[in-house]
Amino acid sequence: MGSLSRNLRAYSFYIFIIFAVGMLFIAVYYIVEALLILQSGESDGALYQLLLGVFGVSVSTYMFLQFRKRMTLLRQALPPTIITIIECEKCGLKSLRNFVKGDFVFKSVDECKKCSEPMLITGIYAEKAKK
Numbered sequence: 001m002g003s004l005s006r007n008l009r010a011y012s013f014y015i016f017i018i019f020a021v022g023m024l025f026i027a028v029y030y031i032v033e034a035l036l037i038l039q040s041g042e043s044d045g046a047l048y049q050l051l052l053g054v055f056g057v058s059v060s061t062y063m064f065l066q067f068r069k070r071m072t073l074l075r076q077a078l079p080p081t082i083i084t085i086i087e088c089e090k091c092g093l094k095s096l097r098n099f100v101k102g103d104f105v106f107k108s109v110d111e112c113k114k115c116s117e118p119m120l121i122t123g124i125y126a127e128k129a130k131k
Contacts, residue, residue, distance in 0.1 A: 019030035027056025
């Protein structure tokens, strides 16, 4: 499932880039056309093409800046810390530790420091990373 979402994200990234670059090329084309029309002396259609070109350049620039901002935010996002809660059934001593691969709820782990009875994992949860 993770591989599928990564592929989908990669495809959407490439589609976005192709769309933004295409829009940028079309906008530059309209600006060049407007300048050529203005040089020939006709100003009726040139103003509309110039406005359309400037609008296209500004929208594509905005899209690139937003995408860049989003990518930096995604790079900064830290994965959550997984915490395991361990409890002694006899004396009620509770301790926390980082999750270790293979941990599951009701798994018997270390001995209790107070009464030397086996301790059980009673919970596993994710803690959000602090900024």
